[in-house]
Amino acid sequence: MAKQHQHKSQAAAPHKKTSSAEFNSFTYLLRNFIVILVIGFLFLSFYKMNEKQGQLPELYQEFQQLRQSGANQERQQELYNEIIQLQSDTSFLKSLTKGYYWAIHDMALGNLKQINEMKEKIESGQMKSLTLEDKLSYKVGVYPLLKYVNDNTPKDAVILLPPGDSLLSNTSKWNFIYDPEWVEYFIYPRLCLATGREKEHPDLLKRVTHVLIVQGRGYDKLKYEVPLDKRQPEILLPIDHAPTETPAK
């Protein structure tokens, strides 16, 4: 235990015993540099080791493009062999360190590069400045539809959402448009109710003012008939009366 205490105190204040007379700046710098080299070497080794693996998505994308176009058979074969080789490489150290490559190369530097490119385009006038709404539209595909809901309903509106069956939930196109907890974020202070869960909230059901129709589903919830030839696949309609003029899609 005494030994351990000695170790600890040495580690915490390792330089205390070196007097300034003995101190040699050059040797000190050199020794620090050697430790940096060792750490840097290890760091780069892990990075390089996974560099090829990190290119797998890009190689796969190139392969798919060539395959679809049917062009350059030789390159296709080359890419195929490379992908197979990379996928079959399951060495232990690589499997434990490939995440670091992804974190540095893709998560940090890749995103930084992408954002800097966007900022450069904005500064050079090639692209307009992005507002919060633009960014939401970029990341959440269904955001323009939800913005349309906000723009066309009063703040006390209650929206009946489309049913969350496989037609909507199996595609990322509609995000979570059927999930009231998710939709509420975008339409607050308006409220929403999920089709199929009406019985859980009879008070809210009574207050429904609009039906959000997606992929042509929800017309049966309206208290009036909409002729088949006038039905639009995506639209927001009042529940109890036909709109005086058809709202924009």
Place this chain on the structure above:
Amino acid sequence: MLTFGIILCYLLGLSILLLISRKYSPAELLGYSFLAGIGFETLFMFLLDIIGVKYSPSVLIGVNVFAILAICGANYKSLLLLKDDLKMPTITMKDINFVAIFIFCILAYLLYAVTVKNLFWPPTEHDTIGSFDKLGRVMAAEGVLKISLYQYDLQGAGGLYPPLFHASFAYVYIFGAETPKIITTLFFISLLTTFYSAVKTYVGSTAAMLFTFILMLSPELFSHAALSLGNMPTTAYVCAGALATFIWLDKREEKYFWLGAIMMAFVIWIRTDTVVFTAAALLIIAIDFLKTKDWKRTFTYGAIAVTPFILWSLYLKMKIGTSTGNKFDLGIGYNTERMDLMLGYVKAFLFGGQKGAIDGGQLYGLAFWIFFLMLLVNLILIYKEGVKEILKDRLNVLLFFFVSFAMYFVLFYLIDEKVQMAPISSLMESSFKRGMFCFIPLALFYASTNKAATWFWVKVENFRNGK
């Protein structure tokens, strides 16, 4: 206005820290100030809700200024002595650790890169849209904790969690933030700085910076530095609370006792399923009590750490009208199939490898491997140093790690899939996976400060210093 709100939060945390002690490293000040500050901000918001005062910038500024002045007033004698502690040290070449600076530069650049990403994009993750960010925004808009959405079950799953995380979002919204993502960055910086300061206490700057770098780059954790989910902030509190408690038990420095207890209280003020860490902390404190027989300390720590759990349970029951206790199937018994499935996932998480959609190595990198490797090395050292020496070495850390992990496992084993509306495999691949973050700083703390590692880092430091 937002900057002012954040400065107020740091000042509140700083005043609490200075009430505890005057001696902190810069890393401790940076990390603990925010964690304590935002924790107490959300506690104030909770109390304001109880007494029926609506949140607004002026109310929060008033509460903050009053609290900071009251704390500083109560502590003025100690604060007067601060100027003696703040003498600029003379720095010579041999005081500069070039290795640590080198690692810090890479770390800072990568932190900058992930922060740019974090602050550029608004929150879009399902859980934050459906719950945390929504709760924060609506809390700020309505000025109350029990927002109107509870009436229609539109609050989302996070509505049953204690308020620290979403109230921290509300706090920045009240001060004019467009998105709450600055909170993510501040939590991430706090996680790194508290971890660094704790490791540095034992093995110096080189090892502390290297292991902080490894912690930061744990791939899945790093990705959460650009998201708005509660798992990384929870990890920040578990790291700060547990590590301060370990240092208190080891070095008996008063400040770590209070930091450990307060941070542990916030561990349960951010999520209730983190009760496993509170229980593990209480266990090591109880074992310490058997040695010290110090009733006062044991009781104080326990009371501080457990109070938020009681407060939130009462609030849920009396004001929200629900409880968190109905999601478990306590009569499940021993289910071989479920156990095998869960153990398969745990194996992938801890030792790498594939299970379902999980690739353990991709998620946590080397973190748990280094931990188990160091554990093995120390077991081998038993031959050299003797059983007693090795068993004493970071026993609290090991106990905390394994007890909390076992309880965390049991918690998931008992989850009722029907109530959660998700199969156990899906829960393991989402919730369990993200909860594993909390164990990374614990594992890396042990890996960097155990007996064998300390020996190694002394050698490295001696070489670096030319001894």
